[in-house]
Structures are given as structure tokens and as C-alpha cells.
Amino acid sequence: MPCHELELPALVSNSPLGFLAALGILQLTTHDLDQPARLSWRGPDAPAILHTHQPLTHQTLAELLGSHLPDAPATEPLPLVPGILSLPRTGPSDALRMPIDTALHHLRTHTRAEREHNTPTAHWFTALVNQLSIAPTEKTPGKALPARGKQPDLYTSSTPLFGRGGQMTLANNWTKAAQECSEDPTHLLAALTAWRRVDGYAGANLDHHSTGDAHMVSHGKPTQQGVPGATWLALHGFATFRLTGDGTYAQTTSWDRTTPNGALTWPIWQPPLTTTSITALLEHPLVRTPNSDPAKLHNLGVTAIYAAPRTRLPQADGPLQLSLRIHP
Known part of the structure; x- marks a missing residue:
């Protein structure tokens, strides 16, 4: 069966947002195509390549992705799997x-x-709610503290891929990205071909450039400048990563906790891989171990490994930093 390649020039391998957005494309198209799509990379600091058994253009792919946009983002931001991001707070x-x-x-x-x-x-x-890392939560307003000798309620954790701060939640960031893309569907095409930043859109702490320093904008005032289409795709990429733990300490595929605020680490590869194969590669000991044998990484098809540490704001998580290539 013939295989068609579509280069995605805006999704480059050294960008954490670009990498996650490419994974999100696979998650969204898994049930839409006659055969599962696969992903590879042109090389270090180079674009993603989408491999499919039917020909796609950037426009037809954007339309296919857009078919998964929610009709009512504020009510159900993730219609692909309803009932998760729309859960009430407890x-x-x-x-x-x-x-x-x-x-x-x-x-x-x-x-x-x-x-x-x-x-x-x-x-x-299980990609968004970690039942293997639990801890007491802060006191809920209006609820008394547990009686002496009684264990406090234990609550799950969530994915560290999303940086929280203030009133930010994964659900409301997902909602905002979906609203931006629904109001202007060209954001999804731009996510694939040439990013278009939007003044006032904060993104989801996945892109250092979205902080919008004053010298980066024409009016000379600092403002958020996120990329809605790429952010919406990247949030769907979270399903590629597994959440694990030992009951107290959480572990997440590709999340390095040895740095002060954590870091996203990821490989890029040459052979086209499905979502299942990508998860297996991300979890491979050679990929997760510093200073692995270059020859063995080459045998896995890995051409580079990157890391993007999480920044820290005074009372919140900050965006992922610019990536560093840690191999080769």
C-alpha cells in the first residue's frame, strides 16, 4: 500500500510546542484515517513529517483536525473523550x-x-489524572479540618506537562485554545505551516515565546502572544505520555524531575512511528538515561534529544524554556 508524506514546516523538532503539536496530530487522526498515521522528523532542528496511506494536503489535514473542535468549548472542551475535562471541581x-x-x-x-x-x-x-501520586490537598473553604487522628483526604495529581498558576487549569486553557480555533479556523492551518501569534492569547505555558516581551511587539508593551492552533494540538499530545508513580512521588514519560522545576525531554527519530511506538521510544531506558551510547541510540533511530526546562514565576509555573540539544 502506498505511503504519502506531508511535511509540516511549522512543527520543528527543537520546539517543545512543535513537538507536542505533532504528537497531538497523531492522537486526533488515529480514528479518522483508514490506517493509523505515523510520524518522523527530517532531522535535528527540522520539521515533522506525517506519513499516511491516503494523500493529504495541509488544508485537508487542517480541516480533518478542525472536525474535532468542540461545539461548546466552555461546556465540553474535549469532545473526543467527553466527561474528563468537564468534571466538576471536588x-x-x-x-x-x-x-x-x-x-x-x-x-x-x-x-x-x-x-x-x-x-x-x-x-x-490516565494521561491526565495520576492515581499513583496522591497527597492531601489544601483546606477547602467551608470544610472543617479532619479530626485529630483522622487521615486527611488524599487527592490525585495531574500531568506536569501543563504549568499551573493562579486560576489557570488545564480545562480552562483547553477551552480557550478551542475557542480561538473555532472563531478562526485558519489557526489550525497556520499551526502546520507558519505560526501566527495572537495578542492577548496566553497559550498554556508550553512556549517561551508566548510571554511577549515588550521589545517583541510593535506597540512596545508586554503582552501574551500565544499560538492557538499549535497549543490546541499540543494539548492533545499529552495522551502520548504515561503518568506513573509509587503512591507519593509522581513520574511522567519524558518529564525530568532532576532539575529544580522539571523539564520536558524528548527524542526525535528517523523511522516513521505510530503513537504506540512513540510512547515505547519515549520510555526506552537509553532515551531516559543521560550520556547513553550514541551507537545504541542510532540503532533506535534516534537522531537527537532535546530538553526544555520549566521556568518559574513568583507564584506560578512559567513557560517551558527554549530547548537545549543534549544529544548529540
Whole structure:
């Protein structure tokens, strides 16, 4: 069966936002194409290549991706797997931090639906809600502290790929990205071909350039300048990463906790890979171990590895920094 290649010039391998957006494309198109799409890279600091069994143009791909935009982002920002990002808050500021018993109940429900109806809800739930890293939450307003000797309620954690601060939650960032793309569908085409920054759009702390320093804009005032289309795609890329832990300390595929604020680390590769193969590569010990044998990485098809540390604001997580190539 013939295979068609589509270069995505705006999604370059040394950009954390570009890398995540490329993964998001695979997640969104998995159930739309006759055969699962695959992804590769032209090389270090070079664009992503989408491999499909049917020919696609940038325009037709943008339209295919746009078919997954929610009709009512504020009500259900993730219609691909409804009922996760639209969960009500149960105490903490982020609904994805929930009592562990509640999380396990949801997981059993989603697992049964995935088994019986082949929906990816359980897969997505475990990529956004970590039941293997639990801790007491802050005191909920209006709720008394637990009695002496009684254990406090234990709450799940969520993915560290999203940087939180203030009233920011993953759900409201997803909603805002979807609203921007719904109001102007050309954002999705621009995400693939040439990014177009939007004044006042903050993004989701995945792109250092979205901070919009004063010298970067014509009016000379600092303003947020995010890329809605690429951000919306990148958020869907979170489903590629697994959340694990030992009950207290969380672990996430490709998230390096040895740096003060954490860092996203990722390889790029030459052979075209599906989402399942990409997750396996991201978790490979050679990719996750510093100073691995270059010859063995080459045998895996890895051509470069990058890291983008998380910045820190006074009372919040900051955006991912510009990437550093750590191999070769």
C-alpha cells in the first residue's frame, strides 16, 4: 500500500510546542484515517513529517483536525473523550485533582466503556489524572479540618506537562485554545505551516515565546502572544505520555524531575512511528538515561534529544524554556 508524506514546516523538532503539536496530530487522526498515521522528523532542528496511506494536503489535514473542535468549548472542551475535562471541581482549584476514591470510580467506568465500545476514554483519563501520586490537598473553604487522628483526604495529581498558576487549569486553557480555533479556523492551518501569534492569547505555558516581551511587539508593551492552533494540538499530545508513580512521588514519560522545576525531554527519530511506538521510544531506558551510547541510540533511530526546562514565576509555573540539544 502506498505511503504519502506531508511535511509540516511549522512543527520543528527543537520546539517543545512543535513537538507536542505533532504528537497531538497523531492522537486526533488515529480514528479518522483508514490506517493509523505515523510520524518522523527530517532531522535535528527540522520539521515533522506525517506519513499516511491516503494523500493529504495541509488544508485537508487542517480541516480533518478542525472536525474535532468542540461545539461548546466552555461546556465540553474535549469532545473526543467527553466527561474528563468537564468534571466538576471536588475541592482543589483543578478538577483533575480529585479524591482517590473518586478517581478510581471514574477509571473503572472509563475502562469498562473502552473495553465494550472501543472508546479511548480510559487512556485519556490516565494521561491526565495520576492515581499513583496522591497527597492531601489544601483546606477547602467551608470544610472543617479532619479530626485529630483522622487521615486527611488524599487527592490525585495531574500531568506536569501543563504549568499551573493562579486560576489557570488545564480545562480552562483547553477551552480557550478551542475557542480561538473555532472563531478562526485558519489557526489550525497556520499551526502546520507558519505560526501566527495572537495578542492577548496566553497559550498554556508550553512556549517561551508566548510571554511577549515588550521589545517583541510593535506597540512596545508586554503582552501574551500565544499560538492557538499549535497549543490546541499540543494539548492533545499529552495522551502520548504515561503518568506513573509509587503512591507519593509522581513520574511522567519524558518529564525530568532532576532539575529544580522539571523539564520536558524528548527524542526525535528517523523511522516513521505510530503513537504506540512513540510512547515505547519515549520510555526506552537509553532515551531516559543521560550520556547513553550514541551507537545504541542510532540503532533506535534516534537522531537527537532535546530538553526544555520549566521556568518559574513568583507564584506560578512559567513557560517551558527554549530547548537545549543534549544529544548529540
